[in-house]
Amino acid sequence: MKNLYTSDLTKSTYDAIIIGSGVGGLTTAVCLAKSGKKVLVLEKHYAIGGFTHTFKRKKFEWDVGAHYIGQVNNPTSLIRKAFDYITNSKLQWDDMGDIYDQAIIEGETYNFKKGLQNQIDQMIAYFPNDEQAIFKTNHSRSIK
Template sequence: FILEHFGCHPPLKIPHPAVFSPEKVPEKLDAIVIGSGIGGLAAAVLLAKVGRRVLVLEQHGRLGGCCHAFSEKGFEFDTGIHYVGQLHDGSLWRFLVDQLTDGQLEWAPIPPTFDAVVLGEPGRDKAIQLCTGARTYFNRLKEQFPGEEAAIDEFKRLVKVMGVTTGFWVLGVLKLLPLPLVQLLSRSGLLSLLSPFCRMNSRSVKDVVDGLTTNAKLRAVFSYIFPTYGIVPGCWGTLLIFSCPFFSLSLPFSSLTLFLLSLA
């Protein structure tokens, strides 16, 4: 889904950002959130909804972190979220987003083919089509890469193992455990044995993808989303690639996780 309408005022722009002063900090705060990015604001909103006194600190002149537009030489650039999965009516993720925004966001379905990967020169080389829906996504990949069904099925299996829902539950449980116990589990290797998520996330995307297939084009398609993270596939953990668009992206769930962990 893509954001179609936001029924509230534009992001607050502070003409002259104030310098932080300890004297202006309210007394008896329950939580202080550093940074007004989407994660910080989501946690702050949820805490405020349950009656906590929250202070959000931001050094920039505009709230919203990476999710606000900026202008450069007369051009406006939108940053932040491109699309979010599973926000249809009645879904858990839609419920969570509505709780964060009081239902002010309206969402429009993205087209059946939401992305294309061009390996070569646009207009001359073939574009690999990426489709919405997990089943359609993988079936379309198999149509475009005949003979690579086994590699695509294994990639699909890894998506389920490393999906954001599984990942955040694992991280949430570890956060609730005593630190010495978590350190013991990690150093002894038991954490990797007990959790496929932890075992896989210690590997880079390039390492995992290279082990799936020798087809260079399919490898590129598996890791095509790397520009979103600003680093090459050999430098980022496996978790990031499995925030795939056909799965629910981590926005709403991570907001809830931040809230729960802040209460721990």
């Protein structure tokens, strides 16, 4: 890959240098910048965003990573507050609908339903013999 960084970057001083412009790096950079720090973010890829960026081939568009995020429908959730803070509340969210994902395994379709209890009920309907394990796994989490 060609070297995109220039030596001009070393002529300034920074309070923090962040390697990588994924959501983690950019979140940290924004928090530091908002608290008055001078921040340099270095990214080796030609597009910023890490696993949040998208790319196009002909008429199709792909998400390389993140395609949905939980809990952001709740304005009081920590993750929603964090996104509101780093984007000055400019990031808009769309509802994924009642079925937010599907797994197709050996021709069988498994729907992933919005809402923890809905998802537990759905998984138990698919795998009735594993009810105890599904229940135990989900109730040991602290998702509200």
